[in-house]
Amino acid sequence: MKGTQLGEFEELVLLIIGVLYPNAYGLKIRIEIMEQTGRKVAIGAVHSALSRLQDKGFVKSQLAEATHERGGRRKRLFQITATGKQAIEKNHELRNSLWNKIPDMALKGLNYGGSF
Amino acid sequence: MDFKPTYQPPGLPRKILGLVCKPDLLEEIEGDLWEHYQILCEERPQWKAKLGYWFHTFHFLRPFAIKGIGQHSNSIIMYKSYFKFAMRHMWRQKMHTGFNLIGLILAFVVCTFIFLHLRSELSYDNFHDHSEDIYRVAWMNENPQTRTPHPMAQAMATDFPEVQAAVSLSPIYGPGLTRQTIQITNEENNIALEEPDGFFADSTFFDVFSFEFLEGNAKTALKEPNGIVMAKSMANRYFPDESPIGKRLSFGPNTNMLEVVGVVEDVPENAHFHFNFIISYVTLKSFNFNDPWMSWADFGHFNYIKVQHGSDVAALDNKIPEWILTYLDWTGGSRESLLDRSIGFELQPIESIHLHSNIRWELESNSSFTYLLIYGISGLFILLISIINFVNLTTARSAERLKEVGVKKTLGAYKSQLLGQFVFESLLSAYLALAISFGLVYLLELPFNELVTGRVHAQDLWQAKTLLFLISVATVTGLLAAIYPALYLNALNPGQILKGMNPKKLGGSFIRNGLLGIQFIAAIIMISGSLIIKNQITFLKNKDLGFRQDNLVIVDLEDFENKSELVKAAFSQFSGVSDVAAVSNVPGGQFNQHKIYLESDQTNQVDASEMFIDDDAARVLGLELASGRFLNQEFAQDSSGLSFLINEEAAQAFGVEDPIGAVMFWVDNENLVKGTIVGVVKNFHFKSLHVPIQPLIMMISPRNFNYIITNVNAQNLTATIPQMQASFTEIYPEDQFDYRFLDTEISELYHEESRTLKLTSVLTAISIFLSIAGLIGIVSIAIKQRVKEIGIRKILGASIRQILWLVNLRYLIVSGIAMLVAIPVSYIFMNQWLENFTYQQGINPMLFVISALLLAALILATISLISIKAVKSSPADALRHE
Numbered sequence: 001m002k003g004t005q006l007g008e009f010e011e012l013v014l015l016i017i018g019v020l021y022p023n024a025y026g027l028k029i030r031i032e033i034m035e036q037t038g039r040k041v042a043i044g045a046v047h048s049a050l051s052r053l054q055d056k057g058f059v060k061s062q063l064a065e066a067t068h069e070r071g072g073r074r075k076r077l078f079q080i081t082a083t084g085k086q087a088i089e090k091n092h093e094l095r096n097s098l099w100n101k102i103p104d105m106a107l108k109g110l111n112y113g114g115s116f
Numbered sequence: 117m118d119f120k121p122t123y124q125p126p127g128l129p130r131k132i133l134g135l136v137c138k139p140d141l142l143e144e145i146e147g148d149l150w151e152h153y154q155i156l157c158e159e160r161p162q163w164k165a166k167l168g169y170w171f172h173t174f175h176f177l178r179p180f181a182i183k184g185i186g187q188h189s190n191s192i193i194m195y196k197s198y199f200k201f202a203m204r205h206m207w208r209q210k211m212h213t214g215f216n217l218i219g220l221i222l223a224f225v226v227c228t229f230i231f232l233h234l235r236s237e238l239s240y241d242n243f244h245d246h247s248e249d250i251y252r253v254a255w256m257n258e259n260p261q262t263r264t265p266h267p268m269a270q271a272m273a274t275d276f277p278e279v280q281a282a283v284s285l286s287p288i289y290g291p292g293l294t295r296q297t298i299q300i301t302n303e304e305n306n307i308a309l310e311e312p313d314g315f316f317a318d319s320t321f322f323d324v325f326s327f328e329f330l331e332g333n334a335k336t337a338l339k340e341p342n343g344i345v346m347a348k349s350m351a352n353r354y355f356p357d358e359s360p361i362g363k364r365l366s367f368g369p370n371t372n373m374l375e376v377v378g379v380v381e382d383v384p385e386n387a388h389f390h391f392n393f394i395i396s397y398v399t400l401k402s403f404n405f406n407d408p409w410m411s412w413a414d415f416g417h418f419n420y421i422k423v424q425h426g427s428d429v430a431a432l433d434n435k436i437p438e439w440i441l442t443y444l445d446w447t448g449g450s451r452e453s454l455l456d457r458s459i460g461f462e463l464q465p466i467e468s469i470h471l472h473s474n475i476r477w478e479l480e481s482n483s484s485f486t487y488l489l490i491y492g493i494s495g496l497f498i499l500l501i502s503i504i505n506f507v508n509l510t511t512a513r514s515a516e517r518l519k520e521v522g523v524k525k526t527l528g529a530y531k532s533q534l535l536g537q538f539v540f541e542s543l544l545s546a547y548l549a550l551a552i553s554f555g556l557v558y559l560l561e562l563p564f565n566e567l568v569t570g571r572v573h574a575q576d577l578w579q580a581k582t583l584l585f586l587i588s589v590a591t592v593t594g595l596l597a598a599i600y601p602a603l604y605l606n607a608l609n610p611g612q613i614l615k616g617m618n619p620k621k622l623g624g625s626f627i628r629n630g631l632l633g634i635q636f637i638a639a640i641i642m643i644s645g646s647l648i649i650k651n652q653i654t655f656l657k658n659k660d661l662g663f664r665q666d667n668l669v670i671v672d673l674e675d676f677e678n679k680s681e682l683v684k685a686a687f688s689q690f691s692g693v694s695d696v697a698a699v700s701n702v703p704g705g706q707f708n709q710h711k712i713y714l715e716s717d718q719t720n721q722v723d724a725s726e727m728f729i730d731d732d733a734a735r736v737l738g739l740e741l742a743s744g745r746f747l748n749q750e751f752a753q754d755s756s757g758l759s760f761l762i763n764e765e766a767a768q769a770f771g772v773e774d775p776i777g778a779v780m781f782w783v784d785n786e787n788l789v790k791g792t793i794v795g796v797v798k799n800f801h802f803k804s805l806h807v808p809i810q811p812l813i814m815m816i817s818p819r820n821f822n823y824i825i826t827n828v829n830a831q832n833l834t835a836t837i838p839q840m841q842a843s844f845t846e847i848y849p850e851d852q853f854d855y856r857f858l859d860t861e862i863s864e865l866y867h868e869e870s871r872t873l874k875l876t877s878v879l880t881a882i883s884i885f886l887s888i889a890g891l892i893g894i895v896s897i898a899i900k901q902r903v904k905e906i907g908i909r910k911i912l913g914a915s916i917r918q919i920l921w922l923v924n925l926r927y928l929i930v931s932g933i934a935m936l937v938a939i940p941v942s943y944i945f946m947n948q949w950l951e952n953f954t955y956q957q958g959i960n961p962m963l964f965v966i967s968a969l970l971l972a973a974l975i976l977a978t979i980s981l982i983s984i985k986a987v988k989s990s991p992a993d994a995l996r997h998e
Contacts, residue, residue, distance in 0.1 A: 063143075070147035073144070
């Protein structure tokens with residue numbers, strides 16, 4: 001069914017929301033993504049992903065109180081929902097099980113650019 | 117919580133966001149952007165932070181955040197499909213797309229350049245505060261000039277309450293009233309350079325003009341003697357890494373005479389005069405300088421006034437004659453003429469000087485409004501031609517999209533949606549062309565500037581006004597091209613369309629041909645116009661000026677010691693030199709003028725330009741005698757300057773049948789020189805052909821010689837010039853050897869004309885190209901629609917010639933009508949342009965015949981070439997598929 005798939009970037013955002021609990025909001029999530037992955041992301045892209053996640057029911061949100069450095073505007077804090085948790089768990093399990101099924105032979109002789 | 121002030125993000129993007137963003141998302145988004153901006157401001161320079169803010173704000177213009185549309189809303193999908201349709205359509209018709217884009221790009225590039233050029237020309241002197249209140253006082257008599265008496269400026273400021281400030285200034289003139297370079301030396305750092313563009317000015321200079329002071333004080337800078345105010349670039353030459361204020365400079369031989377009291381920003385390009393440095397008149401007067409130059413009698417300075425905002429300038433101008441007679445002790449004719457306003461002072465708005473003033477002693481050579489008009493009209497024509505191409509091609513092509521429209525309509529598309537699609541497609545083409553032309557403008561900046569010796573800067577593209585202009589041009593083009601097909605196709609009944617409709621019935625060819633006619637009109641005006649300009653300029657270049665110009669080398673003398681005889685003697689020894697003369701002024705240059713009158717008729721005073729010559733000059737310049745004799749140094753009266761040569765114009769002004777031997781007075785300022793007319797020379801054009809020949813008087817006066825004119829042999833110039841330089845330096849060890857050729861000097865007078873010629877030639881070529889491209893597009897479509905008709909005609913026995921004639925006829929008729937309209941328009945307009953010249957070639961009717969034939973030949977060739985394939989193909993092929 002359309003709308004229940006978790007895209008790659010959406011998964012990343014969802015995970016970060018978990019990491020930042022309970023203080024996950026748009027800009028903070030962006031900064032965290034940039035720090036953790038080194039990817040350059042526009043604030044708009046994060047908000048877009050958040051709105052998709054919310055449409056799909058993976059996150060819920062509420063408005064926090066206004067702060068000075070935001071020009072007196074409130075921020076929206078995000079939290080993972082039960083469905084959201086299910087979705088990342090499913091992804092996590094899928095990856096783990098796939099990882100475990102890779103025969104050792106397939107990875108033998110590959111290294112990370114000679115750093116080992 | 118700390119409450120340090122926050123950085124205020126730029127307002128415009130916030131407003132845009134507020135307008136389009138969903139209200140429930142707005143607060144958090146704005147908050148995030150605000151917070152992010154604070155971080156950016158801490159880390160980066162402000163402009164980068166602002167840029168970042170803009171960037172991120174625009175990233176929110178995504179479907180999820182925008183009012184009225186959801187992520188997968190219909191309108192998003194619809195626009196995506198429009199885009200896809202447009203791209204497919206453009207891609208399928210590569211040639212058509214190519215024609216469209218090339219035409220539009222060319223037109224946009226041309227328009228951009230012309231727009232930028234016009235903007236820079238129209239912006240002259242508008243950078244001063246209240247520049248609309250600044251006026252220059254010019255002297256308008258029979259031979260108007262920019263210069264007026266020095267005391268006039270301050271007297272006006274004192275006597276007229278509406279004059280808020282006034283300044284008198286003058287470039288530092290050298291001999292022969294040429295602008296002189298002054299050697300300025302920084303003794304400390306041992307930097308000595310020849311500096312051009314030095315000015316004397318009243319201490320009120322900066323009350324009238326606004327130049328930004330980088331160092332020093334504008335109020336006091338020029339009050340004390342020996343102060344010098346420099347432009348930034350000059351200050352950097354002398355004081356590369358220190359503050360120049362208070363430092364001393366030598367002025368020519370006067371060691372450490374000047375003290376630097378101010379440094380101002382360099383004068384912007386769009387100023388009608390540029391100074392390197394300014395020295396106060398106070399300095400000059402401190403030398404106990406009692407030169408008549410500083411008196412009321414000498415019209416030798418540039419006077420500017422700044423009036424109170426909203427003053428009645430015409431009334432002020434009208435008060436000047438009575439007022440000035442309280443200072444000028446004029447009597448007789450001049451007084452009368454001044455009072456009856458037949459001569460007088462004119463207040464020229466400073467902003468109009470660059471385009472509208474072209475009188476004697478302009479500080480820099482000005483431009484002319486007529487040329488701007490020519491450029492502007494040419495640009496408009498090219499834009500018109502290319503818009504018409506775009507409209508015509510799009511319209512003609514729309515016939516092929518009948519089925520698409522029919523299907524869409526049956527599937528329930530609204531009329532507005534179809535309209536939207538057409539508008540979207542043509543706007544896409546227009547904006548694409550605009551984007552590409554921006555790139556081209558950057559590439560072509562240098563060649564364009566070289567071609568027209570212009571000063572267009574590609575980065576001016578990004579000025580709000582320029583962008584606005586170009587985007588609106590592109591938008592109007594796109595809309596115009598979309599409207600006709602959209603309205604027309606929309607009106608059709610879908611059932612009828614799908615049933616199969618003969619595209620020929622589609623009509624619109626009347627409008628298309630009409631538009632084609634307008635293109636032809638524009639093209640003919642351009643062709644004939646540039647031919648007329650070319651003719652006039654060739655005429656000016658080839659006109660016999662009445663004196664020799666070829667192989668004459670002019671050498672500057674900065675001579676107060678009368679060594680001209682030595683130089684002449686030295687030069688004439690060289691084998692490459694055939695003749696040498698010394699003169700005060702060179703034909704084509706500026707001339708001083710004073711009054712002359714005959715002893716027998718003292719009321720008839722004539723303003724005459726004067727030229728001091730030696731007895732070789734007439735021979736070297738190849739002047740011809742009308743009567744009497746040339747000057748001869750052997751005669752004591754001649755060599756003491758008491759024998760006069762006048763030109764025919766002066767003789768005519770005196771109205772005397774035979775002036776030879778008549779006693780004449782020459783009013784040299786306070787001196788009255790009484791001499792005899794010994795000869796009359798035939799009129800020669802000692803000034804540019806823009807002005808008629810004026811009375812001229814010539815006499816011997818060695819102390820006034822400023823130039824050596826040398827008649828050289830063209831073959832061994834490379835040897836002769838260094839020889840001349842060597843002996844010149846021997847005679848004047850201090851001076852620089854400057855030489856130029858008289859013919860180049862004279863052709864410089866027609867610089868603006870040559871530039872117009874080059875530009876209009878290029879523009880004409882472009883407009884011909886575009887018209888023909890448009891014709892190709894239309895005819896190729898028309899032929900396609902007539903393939904069957906041609907097939908049937910051939911079967912019935914028509915010959916290829918007859919068919920070609922049939923195909924061509926319609927377009928020839930259109931071009932014939934276009935000629936009937938274009939020729940009178942072009943004739944009237946170009947006649948007005950020619951009015952600017954005293955000596956006109958006139959308009960040769962043959963030019964119009966040539967233009968018409970040229971266009972007709974091009975049309976015939978184009979149409980025949982592209983239709984020949986269809987005409988020659990076997991009629992079976994044409995009629996096979998139905």
